[in-house]
Amino acid sequence: MFALLMKWMKSNKILPSISDTEREALEAGTVWIDGDFFRGKADFARLIAEPYSKLSDEEQAFLDGPVEELLARTNRFEIGRTRKVSDELMQFIKDQGFMSFLIPREYGGKQFSTLAISTIMAKIGPVSATVGTLVVIPNSLGAAELIIHYGTQAQKDHYLPRLARGEYLPCFGLTEPTAGSDAASIKAEGLLFRDADGATKIRLNFRKRYITLAPIANLCTIACRLRDPENLLGRNAQNTDGDLGITCVMVHKGTPGFTSGDHHDPIGDPFYNGPLYGKDVVVPLDNIIGGPEYAGQGWKMLMQQLAGGRAVSLPAGAVGGTKVVAAATGAYSAVRQQFGLPIGRMEGVEEKVGRIAGLSYMLEGARVFGCSAVDNGQKPPVISAVLKAYTTEISQQLVIDGMDVFAGAAVMQGPNNILGMGYKSAPVAVTVEGANILTRTLMIFGQGATRCHPYALSVVEGVEKNDVGLFRSKLLGWIGHFILGLLRAEGHYLTRGLFVSVPDVAPETRSFYRRLGWATARFGVMTDLAMFAIGGRLKKRGKLTGRYADVLAWLTLASSALRRYEAEGRRKEDLPLVQYAAEHALWKIQEAFVGIYRNFDGPLGWWTKTIGVFEAHINPLGGAPTDAQSARAARCIQTDNAQFQRLAAGIYLPKDETLGLGRLLRAFRIVSQAQPAADRIIQAQKARKLPRGYLPAEIADEAVKAAVIDGEDAKRLKLALEARIDAIQVDEFTPEQYFAEVNDDGGLEYRKAVNG
Template sequence: MSIAVPFLAFLLVGAIAAYHRLRLAVWAAVTAAVLVACWLLGANGAATVVAGVLVALIAVPLLLPAIRLPFITKPLLGFYTKILPPLSETERVALEAGTVGWEGQLFSGKPDWEVLASQPKPTLRPDEQAFLDGPVEELCRMTNDWQITHVDADLSPALWDYIKKNKFFGMIVPKEYGGLGFTALGNHKVIQKLASVSSVVSSTVGVPNSLGPAELLMHYGTKEQKDYYLPRLADGREVPCFALTGPWAGSDATSIPDYGVVCMGDWNGARVVGVKLTFDKRYITLAPVATLIGMAFRMYDPDGLIGDKQDIGISLALLPRDTAGVEVGRRAMPLNSPFQNGPVRGKDVFIPLSQLIGGEAMAGKGWQMLVECLSIGRSITLPSTASGGSKMGAIATGAYARIRKQFGLSIGRFEGVEEALARIGGHAYTVSALAEASAAAVARGELPAVPSTISKYHCTEMGREVAKDVMDIIGGKGIILGPRNFAGRNWQAAPIMITVEGANIMTRSLMIFGQGAILCHPWVLKEMKAATNPDASARLRDFDAALFGHIGFAISNAVRSLWFGLTSAKVGAAPGDTYTRRYYRKLNRYSAALALMADTSMLLLGGKLKFKESLSGRLGDVLSNLYIASALLKRYEDEGRPASDQPLLAWSIHNAVFKIENAFSGALRNFPIRPIGWLLWALVFPLGRRAQYPSDRLCHKVASLLMSPNEARDRLAVGVFTTPCANNPAGRINSYLQKAILAEPVERKFIKALKNSDIEAHDFATQLDEGVREGWITTEERKLLEDLRELTIDTISVDDFEAEELRSATYRPSGELGRAAA
C-alpha cells in the first residue's frame, strides 16, 4: 500500500472526529486502531510508525494533566491574561444582565434544532385574545390618524379617556395591582394591531408598557412603591415617562452628566436624607403629559451620609411632576408623527431616598436595571410597531396593486412592481416572525439581550424598506397627505423607529456581535471568568477546561465549515421535511462559519476587535440573519407547515442567506490580516459564493399571493386592523379586493366590446347604458362594473384642502423659529 495511506487515515479520522466533536481520547483510540488496521493490511511500516508517533505527540501531553497543566495551560494562561482586553464596569454589567437562548446555539457551530422545536408555539391567553377582539378593536375604530397627526397633533380627549379606562397603560402591570397582567406576547399583539392604524396611538400605549416606571417597579421597586404606584399606573391616574437621553448622552447612556448629590432636605414637612438632582433631558416620550417621571442620573455622596463611597454610580428615581424645580419643556414634533415628546429639566430638585426605585438598597445599580429592562423594551415595542405597519402595508398595497390599473392592466402585473411587492411581502412575513419570536422569548422568562438588539435593528430596518416600497407602488396616493392616505405617515415615522432605543447604526456596528461574541459563545465568557478567578488553583483548572474545550470547538468549526462548503450543505443530518431540510442544512453551514470567523477574529484582533466596527457589523449581520431564518422556520413549523406559505418562506430564507453570504464576503475581503482572510475564504467559500437573491419566478409568486385572496394572505393579515370603516382607508382598500376580482372578467369583456364598436359615448355611465342595450353585459354585470368604478375611485382618490385648512391656527412666528431644546 502507498506510503501516504497512514497519513491520509490520520487526517480522515481527525476530520471525522472534529466534525462530530468526539473527545480527544476517543480520537486517539480510533486513530490508533485505524493505523493498526493499515499496518495489518500492508501499509508502509515506517509511515505507519511516524503517523502513530504523531498521534502520541498530540494525545499524551494533552491527555495527561500532570504534563498539560504546568507545561501548556499555565504559559497560555499567562499569555491570555496579558492580551485579555479589560472589561469596564458598564460592559461587565451588560454582559451579565442578559440570558442566552437560541442565539447561543447559532454561535455553537452545530445548532441543536430540537431546542428550537421544543419551544412552545406562541399562544395568547383567552383574556388577551378577548382584549384584542374587544377594547383594541374598538380603539382602532375610534382612531382617526389624520385628525391626530394634522388637526390636533394629539390624541383626542375621548381616546385618552378610553385608553386609561380600559387599562391600556397597565397591560404589563400584574392583576394584583389592578393591571391586566398580560404576557409579553399579549403586549406584542396589542402594539402590533394599534400600529397598523396609527403609530402615534401605538407609541402612546407602548411606552408605558416598555422601559419605564412600571417595568422598573415590578422588577426592583420596594413593597411600598409597588403598592402605591402600580395601581395608579394601571388605571391611568399616573401617566409615566422615563428620562434617560440628554444632549450629551444619547446612545452612550452611561456617560450621562445629570447628577444627584446626597444631602439633607425637606420633604412633606419632614427633614430627611435625600438627593438633590440637576438634570437636562430631551426626546422624552410622553413627557409633556406625564405625571410621573422616571429619572436616570449619576449619584454622589460627598459627605458620606449613606456610606463610604463618594461616586455611587448610576441610579434611578421617581419624580412626581409637581415636585418643586421640575420643568417640563415645550413639545417636540417628531417628523409629523406627533406623539407626546419633549424635554425635562431641573436644578437642585430635592427628593428623599424613598423615591429611588428600589430604595436606598438599589442606589448605584441603575445601569444594571436599565440593561435588563432595555432588552425587554427592544424586544416588544419597536418590533411590534414595525410588524403592524409592515403587515398592513403588505395587505393594503397588494389590494391596491390589483385594483389600480394602467395601460389596461393591474399595476401589480408589471414586473417592476412585482419586485417591490415581493420585497414588501417577504419583509412583512419576516418582520412578523422575528417580532413574535422576540416577544415569545420574553414570555418564556428570558432576558434576551442579543435577540432584542437583533429584533429592534432588523424589524425597524425592514419596516423602513416596506414603507419605501409601498410609497413607490402607490405613488401619488402615498405622497398626498389626507384622511384617504394610508401610507404617508408610516413613511414619515420610519426614521423615528430607526433612531429611538439606541441608534440603528450603533446597534449594528457595536452591539449585536459585540455582545453576542462573548455572551453567546460557549467558551469565551468561561475563559474570561476563569482567567480572573482570584483562586489560583481553580483559575488554572477552570481555564484549562475552557481553553481546550475552545480549541476543540475551533478545530471542529473549521472542519465543518470546509465540509459544508465543499458539499454546498447538501449532505448531513438535518430536521424538517423534504421542503425545509435544505434550509436547515444551510443554517448549519453558516453557523459553523460564523463560529470559525468569530474565534479567528477574537484570537487575532483581541481588544482591537471592538474598534473594527465594519467587521463587527458584518459578523453581526451573519448572526442576525441566522436568527431571523430560524424564526422563519419556527413560525412555519408552528403554523403546521402550510404549503400556501412556502413562497413567502422561500423568499425570506433566500433573502436571509443572500445577506449572510454578502456579510461573510465583506468581512473576509476586508479582514485586517490579509493572509488570514484568504485562508478563511478557502474554508468558508471553497467553491466560491453560491447564494442568490430571490429569483424573478419566486418574486412573481409572492406578489401574486398579495394580490389574490388566499390562506397565506389571510395569515399575514392576522393581527392588524382590517375592519373597513371610515377611519381606515387601508382596511377599505383591502375589503375591495374580492369584489374587484369578481368584476375583472366582466370588465375585460366590456372593454373589448367597446373597442370593437362604433359607439361614440365618452362618459362611463352612457357607455354602460349602451353596453346593456347592445347585449354586451347584463343588468347584473352593469352593477358589478358600477361597484368596481366606485371602489376604484375610493382606492385611488386623494384629498384636497382649502389653503387656510393647511395653516396652523395657533402658530405665530417670533424672533426665533422655536426655542432650542438643547
C-alpha cells in the same frame, strides 16, 4: 507555559477588556438560540420545539373589543393637525386599562402576556404613533416594570394601582445631550445629603432630552449617577466622591426645581416628547426604585429589563407597520391599473410587492417567536437587539417600497394617504432604544461573541482573575471546539449542508435548514478567527462587526420564518412566502460573509481575501430570490381571499369604507370578486372574440352578448371600475383649508380639512 501565555495575551490585549457596565450588560438576561449560532452548530430540533404562542381568549377579546374601539375613535389626520389627543380619548385609554398591561391583577392590572402586549402595540402603532406612545411607554421600560421587579412593597402598593388606572402617567428619563446610545455615560447627578430635619435625601441635577411623554407625564423616573460623599448609606465607597453608580429615582411633577412641559417636534406622527430639567430637585431616599438597597443598581436593572424588552415595543410597531404596508400595497397593486392591466402584474411593481409580502411574513414570525421566548422565561439581550435593529430597519425599507408602488397617491398628504405618515415616522424607531447604526456595529456581535460563545467569557475571566487553571481548561476547550468547528464548516461547504441534522419539517423547506446549518457552522468558525486574530481590537472594527451582526440577524430571521411555517401547520399557500424569506436571508448572509472575507485583518486576511472570497463565490450559500419566487410571493397578497385576510390579521381594518385604507380595501374586495370575469374577457380579447384596447368593464355589455360573461358579471365589472377610480383619488383642499394662519402668539392655526 499557560501563565506566560495568559500574561502575553493580557499585555497585548488579545482578548477584549470588559468594563463594569459592560459586565453588567453581559450578565443580564439569558442565552437563547443565539448560543447555537455562536457555537457554530445549529440545533434545529430544539428550534422547532421552541414555543410559538397564541393569545389567550381574554387577550383576543381585548384586541377585538377595546382596541378596535380605541382605533375607531382615533382620527390620525386630525391628531396630526392639532398635535393633541383629546381628553375623551385619553380618558378612554385610562378607563379601559391600556396603561396596565404589565401590572399584576392584584394591583388592578391586566397582566397580559408579552405576546399580547406586542400584538396590541403592533395594531395601534401603525394607526397613530401619537396614541401608540400612550400605550407603549406605560407598558415598557419605566416605573411600572421596574417597580414590579425591584420595588419595595410600599412602592408596589402605592404606585402600581395608580399606574394601572392612569392616575400616574409615567415617563423614563435616560437620554441626555451627551449620553445617547452610550447611556452608561450619563451626567445626571444625585447627591445624598442630610436635610435640616435629619432625614437623608437626594438632591438631583439633570438635563434630559428626547423623553417620550415628558410634556404630559406626572411621574418621571430619572436615571442618574448617585454620589454619597458622606457615606450616609454606609457603603464605604472606595472613590473620594462616593460614586455609588447609576440609580433610578422617581420624581413627581410639581416638585420644586423640576421643569417639564416643553415639547420636541418629532418627525412624522406628532407625539408627546420633550426635555426634562432638574435644578437642585430634592426627593426622599425612598424615591429610589427598590429603596436604598438598590442605590447604584440602576444600570443592572435597566440591562436586565432591556434584555428581553427590546424584543417587544419597537419590533411590534415596526412589524405592525410592515403588515399594513403589505395589506395596502398588495391591494393597491391589484386595484390600480395602467396600460390596461393591474400594476401588480408589471414585473417592476411585482418585484417590490413580492419583497414586501415575503419579508413581512418573516418579520411577523420573528415577532411572535421572540415574544413567545420571553413569555417562556427567556431574556435574550442579543436576539432582542437583533429584533429591535433589524425589524425597524427592514420596516423602513419596505415602507419605501410601498411608497414606490403607490407613487403619486403616496406623496399627496391628507386623510386618504395610507403610507405617508408611516414613511415619515420610520426614522424614529430606527434611532431610539439605541441607534441602529451602533446596535449593529457595536452591540450585537460585541456582546454576543463574548456572552453567547461557549468559551470566550470564561477565558476572559481566567485572564482577569489571573486564574491559570481556569484559563488553561477553557482555552484548551476552545481550541478543540475551533478545530471541530473548522472540520464541520468545511464538510458542510463541500456537501452544501447535506449532513446538517434536520428534524421532521416540511419537505419543501429542508434545503433551507441545510444551508442555514452550513451558514451557522461558517459563522462559528469566523467568530473564533475574529476573536483569535483581532481580539480586543474588535470594538474598533465596527464595519467588520456590523457584517457579523448581519449574519446573525438573518440567521435569526430566517429561522423565525421557518418556525412560523411549522407552527401554523405548513400551509401550502404560504410556501411562496417562506421560500422568498429564506432565500432572501441566505442571500444577505452570503453578502455579509463576502464582506467579512474582504476586510479581515492580519496574516489570515490574505487567505480570506483570496481563497475565501473565491470559494464563497464558486459555492455560494444562496442568491437573490428569483423572478418566479418574487411573483409567487406577490400573488399571495394581490387577491382578497382567505389567505389575505389571515396575513392581514392583527392590523386595524377600518369600518369606514369611504376613507383611506377602508376605501381601498372595499375596492380590493370588489375587484377581486370581479377578477374571474375580467380574466375571461381578457382571454376573449386575446382570441379576438372581443375588441382589444378596452378595459373589461368598458366592453362588459358586448361580452354578455358574446356569451363570455353573464349579466351579474357585467354588473360586478362596472362596480369594480367605479371602485377602482374612487380608491385612487387623493385629497384636495380649498385655499382656506390648505393655508395656515398665524395667531396672536405667533403659532399656526389650521382650518379643518375635508376629504377630496
